[in-house]
Amino acid sequence: MDILLNNLYLIKPEIALSIALAVIVTVDLIMHNNKKFLPYVALVGIAVGIIFVIEQFGFSTAVMQANQKLIAVDPFGAFFKILILFTSALIIVFSIISKEVKESFERHGEYYALIFGMVIGMMFMVSSADLILIYLSLELVSLSSYVLSGFTKTSHRNSEASLKYVIYGSVSSGLMLFGISLLFGLTGTTNLYAINAFIVNSLGAGMLYSNLAFMLAGILVFVGIGYKISAAPFHFWTPDVYEGAPITITAYLSIASKAAGFALLIRFIKITFVNNVDANGFWSVIPVIDWQFFLIIISILTMTLGNFAALWQSNMKRLLAYSSIAHAGYLLLGLIVMSDQGITAIMVYFLVYAFMNLGAFLVVMLIANKIKSEELDDYKGLGYSAPFLSICLGIFLVSLTGLPPTAGFIGKLYIFIALVDAKMITVAVIALLNTVVSLYYYIRVLKNMFIDKPEIEPTMWKMSPAYIVLVLLLAVPTLVLGIYFGPLVEFAKNSVAMLNF
Numbered sequence: 317m318d319i320l321l322n323n324l325y326l327i328k329p330e331i332a333l334s335i336a337l338a339v340i341v342t343v344d345l346i347m348h349n350n351k352k353f354l355p356y357v358a359l360v361g362i363a364v365g366i367i368f369v370i371e372q373f374g375f376s377t378a379v380m381q382a383n384q385k386l387i388a389v390d391p392f393g394a395f396f397k398i399l400i401l402f403t404s405a406l407i408i409v410f411s412i413i414s415k416e417v418k419e420s421f422e423r424h425g426e427y428y429a430l431i432f433g434m435v436i437g438m439m440f441m442v443s444s445a446d447l448i449l450i451y452l453s454l455e456l457v458s459l460s461s462y463v464l465s466g467f468t469k470t471s472h473r474n475s476e477a478s479l480k481y482v483i484y485g486s487v488s489s490g491l492m493l494f495g496i497s498l499l500f501g502l503t504g505t506t507n508l509y510a511i512n513a514f515i516v517n518s519l520g521a522g523m524l525y526s527n528l529a530f531m532l533a534g535i536l537v538f539v540g541i542g543y544k545i546s547a548a549p550f551h552f553w554t555p556d557v558y559e560g561a562p563i564t565i566t567a568y569l570s571i572a573s574k575a576a577g578f579a580l581l582i583r584f585i586k587i588t589f590v591n592n593v594d595a596n597g598f599w600s601v602i603p604v605i606d607w608q609f610f611l612i613i614i615s616i617l618t619m620t621l622g623n624f625a626a627l628w629q630s631n632m633k634r635l636l637a638y639s640s641i642a643h644a645g646y647l648l649l650g651l652i653v654m655s656d657q658g659i660t661a662i663m664v665y666f667l668v669y670a671f672m673n674l675g676a677f678l679v680v681m682l683i684a685n686k687i688k689s690e691e692l693d694d695y696k697g698l699g700y701s702a703p704f705l706s707i708c709l710g711i712f713l714v715s716l717t718g719l720p721p722t723a724g725f726i727g728k729l730y731i732f733i734a735l736v737d738a739k740m741i742t743v744a745v746i747a748l749l750n751t752v753v754s755l756y757y758y759i760r761v762l763k764n765m766f767i768d769k770p771e772i773e774p775t776m777w778k779m780s781p782a783y784i785v786l787v788l789l790l791a792v793p794t795l796v797l798g799i800y801f802g803p804l805v806e807f808a809k810n811s812v813a814m815l816n817f
Contacts, residue, residue, distance in 0.1 A: 348425075381446075400442070437454070441576040454580070512588050582662070589604065608652055622643075649731050661733070664804060671723060701776060
């Protein structure tokens with residue numbers, strides 16, 4: 317009983333969010349004709365979850381099952397949980413002002429319940445230390461996101477996006493499950509710590525004969541995770557789903573889902589395939605899978621494909637979708653270093669990426685609410701009719717490019733520092749050239765807004781003070797963190813140092 321109570325204590329955030337989900341469903345049933353309270357109930361649930369997660373920054377332990385670590389509870393997981401919950405809170409606020417979501421008012425109960433389904437799944441994803449729990453949490457996220465991406469039933473592109481998402485997701489899920497079954501067949505366990513011990517002991521005894529089988533199993537598991545983080549060549553769903561889904565869900569998938577996927581990938585590789593960490597923070601990877609070479613190929617392919625495909629996009633959501641794919645490639649650069657410094661760079665990058673990408677999607681949503689279009693050609697002259705939104709969008713796009721003095725520069729700077737310290741100069745040069753390519757398509761948006769003249773005389777838009785405050789809440793940190801970023805870096809370093817390993 318003591319073990320059970322201790323385990324329940326360690327998953328307090330997930331329990332609180334599950335209760336909040338039940339409350340949302342109950343409130344929706346009782347007040348089915350008055351759904352305006354649902355987002356505020358959801359925000360209270362998120363706030364309680366954040367309070368409980370903050371408590372987990374002080375220690376590193378695990379939920380135990382049969383003397384094996386099932387769920388790792390540490391500051392590394394807490395960092396990503398805070399990021400997920402912060403993003404979820406902003407998405408709920410975005411949903412309140414989104415015309416797409418307002419049009420489906422009678423189904424708001426399902427909408428917020430599904431968002432909480434995603435949140436709970438992602439919370440378990442970042443902490444799972446068992447392949448079965450990893451698969452179940454990933455599927456909970458996927459099933460909720462399939463429905464949310466097709467939430468606006470009146471739009472044909474919305475239904476198409478949802479169907480494509482289901483098809484691609486089902487294939488990647490099946491491949492991942494096959495990889496899990498192979499790992500279980502090779503080691504006799506699904507626990508990541510136990511798999512690590514089996515591989516180390518077998519290598520030490522000279523009894524590990526099938527590196528090819530381990531390579532196949534590891535790559536198949538990566539397929540499931542790679543699909544979630546939009547890494548090429550598992551990215552095909554991303555542009556269509558990002559374009560067809562409501563903008564709120566598109567923004568959510570681009571940040572929270574990607575963050576959970578990266579946290580899962582980092583924990584999977586470090587726990588399962590790393591033997592020890594040296595004094596400089598570099599990992600000693602068990603030589604059964606050459607993760608570094610494999611991830612270098614995936615990273616270069618992802619960032620190059622994302623950037624070059626974005627050059628020809630005329631829809632802002634598709635442009636930001638390919639941009640998101642390219643950023644997944646940049647983030648993978650931090651992992652190929654195979655060091656604690658690389659993981660710190662990923663965490664710094666993710667936090668600043670959340671502000672600038674959510675800000676970009678928020679401005680796109682506010683513009684779409686007004687002009688009922690996401691096409692780049694319709695952005696001509698916006699700098700004259702909506703100067704505030706245009707300037708803020710310019711800040712977010714410059715930050716996404718990685719130019720100083722924005723926060724995006726700091727994110728990329730730490731990635732490049734980690735690469736140089738690991739003597740991966742060639743990879744760093746390729747990433748730098750990709751950044752130059754990305755500058756072109758971001759500048760296209762600025763050109764349309766500030767240089768191209770509209771066909772009719774522009775009239776000034778009236779902006780709600782609440783909208784202005786919301787945009788500034790994302791734009792100001794995007795600038796401030798580009799100048800004052802020391803505490804953020806220290807926070808990330810401390811979280812990595814206590815990664816449960």
